[in-house]
Amino acid sequence: MSAAPRSDKPVGRFRRMFDRLSTSQEDLESEELREDADTAGCTRIGDCQDRQVVSVTGTLRTVTLRPRAGVPALEAELFDGSAALDVVWLGRRSIVGIEPGRKLIASGRISMSHGRRVLFNPKYELRPLGRE
Numbered sequence: 001m002s003a004a005p006r007s008d009k010p011v012g013r014f015r016r017m018f019d020r021l022s023t024s025q026e027d028l029e030s031e032e033l034r035e036d037a038d039t040a041g042c043t044r045i046g047d048c049q050d051r052q053v054v055s056v057t058g059t060l061r062t063v064t065l066r067p068r069a070g071v072p073a074l075e076a077e078l079f080d081g082s083a084a085l086d087v088v089w090l091g092r093r094s095i096v097g098i099e100p101g102r103k104l105i106a107s108g109r110i111s112m113s114h115g116r117r118v119l120f121n122p123k124y125e126l127r128p129l130g131r132e
Helices: 013-022 025-040
Strands: 053-065 073-079 084-090 103-113 116-120 123-126
Antiparallel strands (some): 053 103, 103 116, 103 123
C-alpha cells in the first residue's frame, strides 16, 4: 500500500472551500483573470512571444501619461493573472474608459522594450462594467 495520496481522486467540496479560504485575495483574483482569458479565447500574457500577433485580456492596473520622444503617450499596465503587459497609445493624452480597474481586450503585435512586453496602439474593446 502506498502512503502517497491518489491524484486521480476528485477533490471534494470541503477541500475546495478550504483552499479558497486559505488562498490570498491576490491569488484568487489572478486565478479569476486567467480563467477569464481562457473563456474569452485570448492568449495568456505569460505565453506571448516577441513579434507575435495576439489578443489578450485582463485588468488595467495603472494608467499614466508619459511622453515618448516629445509626443504624448498614454500608457497602461494590463494584468491577466499570468504576467503584465504595457499597452501604449501614442499621440493620446486620455481615452474615455481607460482607467485603473477596467477590464479590456487588446489586440496587436507584441514587442519587447527594456525586457517588458508592449502593445503599441492596439485595437481594444472595453469589457462591460457589470461583469467586474
